[in-house]
Amino acid sequence: MKLNALLKTLGFLALAATPVVAGPSAPVKNPIAPPPANDDLGITASLGYDSNYVWRGINYGQHWVRAGLNGALLLVGGAGEDGAGSTSLLWNVDYGSLAGDQDSFSPSILGPTGGAVKTTSSFQRLQLGAAVSHDFGPASVSFGYSFIHNMGSLANGAGLNQLVIPGTGGYGMNDIQQLTLGVNTNLGPINVSSSANYDLFNGGWYFDLNAKSTIAVTDAISIVPHAGLGYGLHYNAGFTQGSRNLIGGAGLFGSNSAARGGVTGWTALNVGLDFPIKLNSRATLTPYVAFNLPMGPFQNLARSSTLPYAPGVGGGPATAFHSVAYYGVTLSVRF
Template sequence: MKLTALLKTLGLMALASTPALAGTAPAPKNPIAPAPVDDDLGIVASIGYDSNYVWRGINYGQHWVRAGLNGGILLAGGAAEDGAGSTSLLWDVNYGSLAGDQDSFSPSLPAFVGVPTTSSFQRLSLGAAVSHDLGPVSISFGYSYIHNMGLLANGSGLNSIPGVTGGYGMNDIQQLTLGVSSNLGPVVLSSSANYDLVNGGWYFDLNAKSTIAVTDAISIVPHAGLGYGINYNAGFTQASRNLIGGGGVNGIFGGSAYTKGISGWTALNVGIDFPIKLNSRATLTPYVAFNLPMGPFQNLARSSTQPYAPGIGGGPATAFHSVAYYGVTLSVRF
């Protein structure tokens, strides 16, 4: 009896442990690992330093410190669904300041004139654009607001001098931008057309870059950019444009006044970035670059030989001279 009972018990246990009879499917031989949770917010934060702040061919000054945020929000598509591509909202916020107020516009005048020989300058820019990625080509349309601050923006002290008509400084900039970019093998080409709604004038650029991988963490990225303006004035007021053009204070002391704006090639900018991937999210990017003013901008460099007023010299400084500069950016993706 005991042997018979033991055999019945073992039989029932075997039946219960059989997957088909127990009501559970057998485990796969090669189980698929669960997909990782995507915790990337699509936001990049950055801080950086530039030995010179060069923007659209103009050298605004030395020792520029900056910080920024940028990101993208997918609006439609993704992974080139049905060949239709994807549409995203791109945005960015950037702030920079000249450390030590070493601008490139202030004159070297005697103390009795009362004009500061250095001027502070800060810039806050906000931008948003809708970008459509078609695969080989991406197009975008956006708006940006640039708020200029500091003595350089409000007139560098010139407006407070008795007998000076005033109006010196910079306006804020509001621009519409139409951009396009394409990959041509290892080279990425991009171009944009920008119109200033506040100050008028167009600015166009053409840029090329290529990424050369050295290791899994280090790359070399040579790049070049070329600018072209049509009545472009970079936000400078009429009085400042006359001064920059060599017209002197009040624009009456000779020289060729920079009356409407720049029409023609502005500058060629070339450089090399050296991005270093610190980990999966952080990248350190040192760079070196050279800015070469062209055409009208090159002629404006001669305005530094024009006096602010007869007998006291000290015309505009080196904003339109060629300059070699360098910098570094630390960016972290969240």
């Protein structure tokens, strides 16, 4: 009897512990979806082509091919923590090269029969930069350093020193090491940015003022008009004095000018239209067209170097300082 009573007791407990399976199960109320995984590394890779490489108002040559990486690393959290915005470390690595060595500086020289013979020089540029940027809300301010390494026969002077004027030397470009203080803000639909750049190695200042606005055409296509204005103060773009003499002749870059240490004044106005096309959530293709208009000292440079070079006769080419319409495209992918 005791055994039967024990078995009955165990059976009752097992039945009580068994869930009821008759009928539908009750639905779960207000399910909480897991937060999406943040797999964005804050890095953007880009590949691009420019029909002309225009930098700070100077047309360095035709058919510029480039690649780059840039990113942002959050150092201090946003307004939720300190009420004063976020602080980030911005960095970039960029490399470009003139395809076909079609530079704008190598002059035409007088050939043995009196005709002009066009010379060419290769040119590549590597740029490394880092800056600390703080978002104050109405505007963000950044301070950084960049190193620009100029390469190729245009930079080391091989083409000019050995082919154009043997034995004279002194031609080429120096590397550029600059400190940059920048500010960025929005004035309604217009984004405005400006920077002051000082070259630690070559001396001289370069200032710029830029504005752009984004006009949405569709969810994937936009039009971005933009304009930039530059100003130099004893600015020499990293060219050695020998190259400045050749480029400018008797002009404002030349040894016969009070601006021998570099140009001072407005350099160029650059305007253009970008057409960013969003291919997917991470990739964007951006064709563009632009126009560069040299001003002040740079405009005078374009008038000072029109003859084929010969010692004591004429200066170098003027094409680097002529107005130019150009175009290009960039493919960028965010990781």
